[in-house]
Amino acid sequence: MHKTYKIIFRIEIDTLFDTRGKLSLEKMEHLVMLCTSMQNAGFKVLMVSSGAIMLGTEKMGLSEPPAELITKQAIAAIGQADLIKYYQMFFDSFDQIVAQVLVTRDVVSNPVRNNNARKTLNTLLNKGIIPIINENDSVSIDDIILNDNYPLTLIVAQLVKPHAIVTKSYHENRFKLLVRNNPDIIDVSDENLFHLADLIKSGKGIVKEINFDCKTGRSVRTSGAPIEKQSAVNMISGFPEEINLT
């Protein structure tokens, strides 16, 4: 049977929003197309996406996200509905079903929650549905305080044990691929990610060298851009089996 690869896309604010803080429909459509294409190529795609507070801020006519925590939570509850609506709108246009999964940090420590979240995510993946995951800000405030969705991404990684995490690179229009059990990163443009999907599908080309299951630890740079290797190694140290969550 064909091996399927789980990939988490970590979506940060600037992947979706323009510099004025407005949702870029163009960027989102592009991202959605990319994810659907990866899914269609046989990957199992999960998304960890920020953006709820930005959208809530815009909707309520505020010039910038509120500083006060409680207001931020309320804004997140308003914006999350919008975030998922926009995602759904674009995914619908590519005939891809998505699901909204809101989690709290205790999916790691609470065995019942852990089991449920894991089962829900795997059931969605098995059905070919892309889960779009965010923190449930209404009842927990960890990410909202941190203002960073990387810890949440690692929590999801711990639940589903993906083969790779796609995260933003510091270079514009590029993604980094963090490959499981291999503290190496591949700096790719999204065109190359598309290419990757095609290659995986056809079973030819650079796929073997990219080596998603990483037994050989080899990787391929699909572009000539330099990689901030050391920092990335630090960032993903222990990923994904030994995540130290405090």
Next chain:
Amino acid sequence: MIQKTAFEKINECRRIVVKVGTTTLSYPNGKLNFQRIDKLAKILTELQKSGRKIILVSSGAIAVGSGKVGLTSKPVELPEKQALAAVGQADLIKIYQKLFESRNQFVAQVLLTRDIVTVADRRTNASNTLEALMMMDVIPIINENDTVAVDEIVIGDNDTLSAHVACLIKADLLILMSDIDGLFSADPRIDPDAIIIPMITEITEKIERTASGSGSGFGTGGMLTKISAAKLCSQEGITVSIINGTNPEILNEIMAGKPIGTLFYWKTKHTEVKTE
């Protein structure tokens, strides 16, 4: 006399939690009844614009999710239900958003688990979020967070969740809309003389026995969960109304003081009307 006063006092309620069940939102075939949801959104918006604070607790995510992925039968396995809830919740909230925003009423999605009762931090966070939303004049739309909550979805019980929410925000009134007209004096399917009890001031053993006998076969909660929801509310003196949601217009009639359905109006601790 007290009965008349009780129904008339509903008009003074300012903080109102409205719970709608899947049977209210959908046709018997499981597909959504948009016309009815539209009416509901219209009336709730009007109530909000009249200066009241409305919180909607809505079921329906699994039904919507089933429709979306093309399931014809009800899912049985728990992970399946949870996955469908995750798919359907997104759609459900999108539909609400569309219908409310077309009337210039903003809504927010709040997913809760039973933690809001047992864990102090969660309780505070949930309460803070809801208060902030009400202050911004946004209608929170609440459901259980089915993805992580296992025990709740098995009970499938938004009646209890809505009662907890009502207590959390110190509501004046909880309205439970479902496919039953109210609490009957006996099982109406067996006893032709069964009538709706218009008002209850205390939950006696007899009432609990009646409720367990006349469990509605339709909705997921049935009458028992409604009685336990009412019990929770009785501790805070929150008035509870059980009405049939088939025609959402009934909400306006209830608010106008018409005696419809069953009203739980506590004689021990009457609701004090708070000023917003």
